[in-house]
Amino acid sequence: MSKDDTRSRGERLGIGPCWPYWDQMFPTRPTSGFIHFKTITTGRHIAQRLWDARETGRRTLDERGAGGEHRGLVVYHPDCWWGACADCTWLGPGRGTRAYDEVSAVESHTGALPLLVVRWLPPWDRADSDVEFQVLPWIATVDDEAS
Numbered sequence: 001m002s003k004d005d006t007r008s009r010g011e012r013l014g015i016g017p018c019w020p021y022w023d024q025m026f027p028t029r030p031t032s033g034f035i036h037f038k039t040i041t042t043g044r045h046i047a048q049r050l051w052d053a054r055e056t057g058r059r060t061l062d063e064r065g066a067g068g069e070h071r072g073l074v075v076y077h078p079d080c081w082w083g084a085c086a087d088c089t090w091l092g093p094g095r096g097t098r099a100y101d102e103v104s105a106v107e108s109h110t111g112a113l114p115l116l117v118v119r120w121l122p123p124w125d126r127a128d129s130d131v132e133f134q135v136l137p138w139i140a141t142v143d144d145e146a147s
């Protein structure tokens, strides 16, 4: 790795397509080898699921013809909700365990309420379906249902 390498940490470490989210989730170099290991293993998997949820939301909005420059989403990976944007790599701070915890961050980024909530379903929550992501419209009550 040369001093002139301008790639982000996630790109340099080969995190994969979710590197923009990984970089935002782990912005500083870990202070221990163990934490570094956890960020490139467990952390990478969580970043990938959030990225896949964002991509599911983006495709859904595209299919519905929902326009906009920065279309807001809230994406989920147990047990935390994150604001996300369907049109750029912005990721909210992941403040809490309720979808509503990320609304103000989404509003700050997009100027509007989130359009969709995209929830990753762990295998034990998929019932008889192989559907990996549940896509819901943003409504005030979704938080009670999904948390």
Ligand SMILES: [Zn+2]
Pocket: 069, 070, 071, 085, 086, 087, 088, 089, 090, 109
């Ligand atoms: Zn955006």
